[in-house]
Amino acid sequence: MVEKAFRIFIVEDDPWYGQILEYHLTLNPDFEVKIFKNAKEILENLYLQPDLITLDFSLPDMQGDKLFEKIRIANVEVPVIVISSQEDIKMAVKLMKLGAVDYLVKDEATKELLWNSIIRIRENKSLKKEVENLREELGQKYSFEATILGQDISLNKLFSLMGKATKTNINVLVSGETGTGKELVAKAIHYGSGRQKNKFVDVNMGAIPSELIESELFGHEKGAFTGAVSRKIGKFEEANGGTIFLDEIAELPLNMQTKLLRVLQEREVIRVGGNQRVPLDVRIISATHKDLQEEVKSGRFREDLYFRIIGIPISLPPLRERGNDILVLAKHFVDQFSKENGLGVIKIGEDARKKLLSYSFPGNIRELKATIEIAALMCTENIINADDISFLSSKKKTDFLLEQKTLKEHTCDIIKYYLKKNNDDVVETARLLDIGKSTIYKMIQNGELA
Numbered sequence: 001m002v003e004k005a006f007r008i009f010i011v012e013d014d015p016w017y018g019q020i021l022e023y024h025l026t027l028n029p030d031f032e033v034k035i036f037k038n039a040k041e042i043l044e045n046l047y048l049q050p051d052l053i054t055l056d057f058s059l060p061d062m063q064g065d066k067l068f069e070k071i072r073i074a075n076v077e078v079p080v081i082v083i084s085s086q087e088d089i090k091m092a093v094k095l096m097k098l099g100a101v102d103y104l105v106k107d108e109a110t111k112e113l114l115w116n117s118i119i120r121i122r123e124n125k126s127l128k129k130e131v132e133n134l135r136e137e138l139g140q141k142y143s144f145e146a147t148i149l150g151q152d153i154s155l156n157k158l159f160s161l162m163g164k165a166t167k168t169n170i171n172v173l174v175s176g177e178t179g180t181g182k183e184l185v186a187k188a189i190h191y192g193s194g195r196q197k198n199k200f201v202d203v204n205m206g207a208i209p210s211e212l213i214e215s216e217l218f219g220h221e222k223g224a225f226t227g228a229v230s231r232k233i234g235k236f237e238e239a240n241g242g243t244i245f246l247d248e249i250a251e252l253p254l255n256m257q258t259k260l261l262r263v264l265q266e267r268e269v270i271r272v273g274g275n276q277r278v279p280l281d282v283r284i285i286s287a288t289h290k291d292l293q294e295e296v297k298s299g300r301f302r303e304d305l306y307f308r309i310i311g312i313p314i315s316l317p318p319l320r321e322r323g324n325d326i327l328v329l330a331k332h333f334v335d336q337f338s339k340e341n342g343l344g345v346i347k348i349g350e351d352a353r354k355k356l357l358s359y360s361f362p363g364n365i366r367e368l369k370a371t372i373e374i375a376a377l378m379c380t381e382n383i384i385n386a387d388d389i390s391f392l393s394s395k396k397k398t399d400f401l402l403e404q405k406t407l408k409e410h411t412c413d414i415i416k417y418y419l420k421k422n423n424d425d426v427v428e429t430a431r432l433l434d435i436g437k438s439t440i441y442k443m444i445q446n447g448e449l450a
């Protein structure tokens, strides 16, 4: 990209002095210099958007401070350097107070000083621009619309709640079936909030053996228990200044719920086996696929903890209730997959679309993604037809609901199906389903996939 010339406007009623400055500054081919002899001329030309103005304020038609004010009204940002003779120091000081960036006295050294001052201003400007660009890029990367894809009306409410969440530090509780995008929402809130420069730490309560939860969350000191060979920082401490994502919060055992509540109330942790209090500044985003209110009613979840973590409640709809979003997301996943694997443009045929729309997607967006990726590999001539799509369950939505299974049982079914299809390859199954392999190993260990 060709750099635009740096446009400098010199306001100077002494033609001789103006020419000296112009001559000197145009030695830099990047500088485009224009001279204006009075206030009227410069004001008429401000629309040309100078990058910098040098101002001699002993002008015939207007006082320096008045002119400065008018320049500011027309362009709040343009840097102004004041150049004056010794006698005008009082006025120069006043202009500096009003926001002029530099003040130079007219003498032999002015040219050099002006040159250096302009170089500095220019560098600052490009740094500022760079920071702005980076910030914009980051914002863009995690902007809700760019990450949380879909066009269903339910997303309007979701974006509005997420907008509120990013502007505050209030805790958030995200609920929704497995694979509906709870973690994605949590990340988008973190990276859209003032905490984005600090860590997003995610902890899955269902995946940590109960005897290790306390040390995992709050850390431990050396020798706190057998095996604690050195001090360990817990997830809360790791997330200090940032966000902790407590996934599957309903799986937290009751005794740990009490400990978590204490940490949230006191806003500090004490590592297991230690006594030092570590102050915490952590935003908590919890997630669950269970109905937490039901869990409270049945005594499995502490009510006081529920009220602590609920903050802004965000509920994600199942994919089957998002209508045409099934196709919007399918197109996105197929494009992404073919791009990543150099497969060229792959289209989804009409019969395949109908098939997708008539399925209930118990594994929601995660399942759609995996289904589409397999179909993209299976299809011939870069068109996905109905036959290329095989679902985990061929049952109709109503049949599926009649089964009266818990979400956990459905999840087990999905994982079992994929394991069988992939000759019990856990790593490949975890990759296809976009879950951690430790989750699968743990389920195998617990006999849930038998």
Ligand SMILES: Nc1ncnc2c1ncn2[C@@H]1O[C@H](COP(=O)(O)OP(=O)(O)OP(=O)(O)O)[C@@H](O)[C@H]1O
Pocket (backbone or CB within 6 Å): 147, 148, 149, 150, 176, 177, 178, 179, 180, 181, 182, 183, 184, 185, 247, 289, 329, 365, 366, 369, 434
């Ligand atoms: N709206 C969306 N647009 C694009 N991709 C999405 C969307 N929602 C979810 N995904 C993708 O679907 C997959 C599952 O999402 P995520 O892990 O956030 O779900 P989850 O609800 O946290 O699942 P679980 O309850 O099983 O932990 C991820 O690959 C995620 O990137």
